[in-house]
Amino acid sequence: MKTKLMVAGAIFLTGAAAASAQEACTSYTVQAGDSLSAISRTAYGTISFQQIWDANRAVIGSNPNAISVGMRLELPCLDGTLASATDAAPTQRTPSTNTSGDKVNIHLITGNDYKPFTDESMDGGGVVTQLVRNALATVQDDADTQITFINDWGSHMEVLLPTGAFDGTFPWVLPNCEAATLTADMQARCDNYRFADPVYEIVTGMFTLNGNPLGTTTSAADFSGKNVCVPEGYSAIVLAAAGVDADSVNYVSPATPEACFDALLAGTVDAVELEQAQAADIVTRLGLDDQIAVNDQVSSVSVLTVYVHKNNPDGDAILEAINTGLENIRSNGVWFRTVQDGFRAYYNE
Known part of the structure; x- marks a missing residue:
C-alpha cells in the first residue's frame, strides 16, 4: 500500500520562522519567509504542498512558488475537504455546437x-x-x-x-x-x-540531501558541474528551462526513479530531478522524509492539457x-x- 501522502509536493522546510496558526481545516494568511512546503510541513506534518496549491489555484495561479505576504490560503481538512466549502448550485449544461449549429460529438x-x-x-x-x-x-x-x-x-x-x-x-x-x-x-x-x-499543472523539482547548499540556492547555474540523476526515459527539463547548458551538467540515468534516490543517499549524485508527485511518493515510501530536501526556487511547472488538430x-x-x-x-x-x-x-x- 502506498503511504499517507495524498498529493505531491516540495519537502524542503525553509530556515525562516514558521508563522503561527498553520492548521489543517482552517484558512491561513501568508507571512514573510513562508513557502508552500513550509506551510504544509507545519499544518500536516507531511512533505506535501500540492493539496494546498490545488485548493488555492485561483489565488496562487500556475506557479506554486508565487505566494506573497498577506495572501489568504485555504488549508484543506485531513479528509481533503475545505472548511469553507459550500454546496455549489448545479452548473447549467450548454451543448456545444459546430459552425452549422449541430451538436458536437x-x-x-x-x-x-x-x-x-x-x-x-x-x-x-x-x-x-x-x-x-x-x-x-x-x-x-x-x-x-x-x-x-x-x-x-x-x-x-x-x-x-x-x-x-x-x-x-x-x-x-x-x-x-x-x-x-x-x-x-x-x-x-x-x-x-x-x-x-x-487541465492540470505538474511541478518538476530538484531534490537533494538536507544540508546540501543546492537545496537552497536560487540559481540554477549552481548545478553546473554537478551529478544530476534523471531516470532512464525521463526528460531533463528544469535546468535547461533555466538556461543551463546540458553539456555543463553530468546527467546520470539509472533504470528507475528509486535508483536515483539510492544514488543520492550513497553520495554518487548531487541531486535528483523528478516530477514532484512521483518523487514525494518515493521519498515517503522509502522513509526519507527527514533526509531529503527539494529546492523551492529551482523548478519547472508544466501544463497538462488536451490537443486538437x-x-x-x-x-x-x-x-x-x-x-x-x-x-x-x-x-x-x-x-x-x-x-x-x-x-x-x-x-x-
Missing part, C-alpha cells in the same frame, strides 16, 4: 501507464481523465463524449488525430509556442495543433466545450474534489 484518446494521471486500472481512468470527463459533462450530455485508451502514444499525434479518427488527445505538455527556440518535436506540435486551457473542422467548438467545462468545474469545486479523491485513491492502492 467529441471522441478523445488517452493511454495507460501514466499514473496517477491516466490509466485504465485507476478509478475513472486516472485524475486527468476524470477532470476532462467531468468538465465536458457540464456542457453536454454524457453520450456526446467518448474517451478511448490507445497505448501507442506516438500514434495519437502522428496518425490518429491528423487523419480525423479522433478529435483530441490528452494529457500532453502544453508547449511554449512563443519561445525563441523550440525542439523540433515541440515546434511540430505548435505548427499542427491547438491546445485547451490547462488544426485541421479538425469542429476544433473551435471542441476547445470551447473543454475550456468552458474546465471553468465550470473550477468554480463549482468539482475540479478540486476530483483531484483530491483521485490522488487519495492512488496513494492508498
Whole structure:
C-alpha cells in the first residue's frame, strides 16, 4: 500500500520562522519567509504542498512558488475537504455546437501507464481523465463524449488525430509556442495543433540531501558541474528551462526513479530531478522524509492539457466545450474534489 501522502509536493522546510496558526481545516494568511512546503510541513506534518496549491489555484495561479505576504490560503481538512466549502448550485449544461449549429460529438484518446494521471486500472481512468470527463459533462450530455485508451502514444499525434479518427488527445505538455527556440518535436506540435486551457499543472523539482547548499540556492547555474540523476526515459527539463547548458551538467540515468534516490543517499549524485508527485511518493515510501530536501526556487511547472488538430473542422467548438467545462468545474469545486479523491485513491492502492 502506498503511504499517507495524498498529493505531491516540495519537502524542503525553509530556515525562516514558521508563522503561527498553520492548521489543517482552517484558512491561513501568508507571512514573510513562508513557502508552500513550509506551510504544509507545519499544518500536516507531511512533505506535501500540492493539496494546498490545488485548493488555492485561483489565488496562487500556475506557479506554486508565487505566494506573497498577506495572501489568504485555504488549508484543506485531513479528509481533503475545505472548511469553507459550500454546496455549489448545479452548473447549467450548454451543448456545444459546430459552425452549422449541430451538436458536437467529441471522441478523445488517452493511454495507460501514466499514473496517477491516466490509466485504465485507476478509478475513472486516472485524475486527468476524470477532470476532462467531468468538465465536458457540464456542457453536454454524457453520450456526446467518448474517451478511448490507445497505448501507442506516438500514434495519437502522428496518425490518429491528423487523419480525423479522433478529435483530441490528452494529457500532453502544453508547449511554449512563443519561445525563441523550440525542439523540433515541440515546434511540430505548435505548427499542427491547438491546445485547451490547462487541465492540470505538474511541478518538476530538484531534490537533494538536507544540508546540501543546492537545496537552497536560487540559481540554477549552481548545478553546473554537478551529478544530476534523471531516470532512464525521463526528460531533463528544469535546468535547461533555466538556461543551463546540458553539456555543463553530468546527467546520470539509472533504470528507475528509486535508483536515483539510492544514488543520492550513497553520495554518487548531487541531486535528483523528478516530477514532484512521483518523487514525494518515493521519498515517503522509502522513509526519507527527514533526509531529503527539494529546492523551492529551482523548478519547472508544466501544463497538462488536451490537443486538437488544426485541421479538425469542429476544433473551435471542441476547445470551447473543454475550456468552458474546465471553468465550470473550477468554480463549482468539482475540479478540486476530483483531484483530491483521485490522488487519495492512488496513494492508498
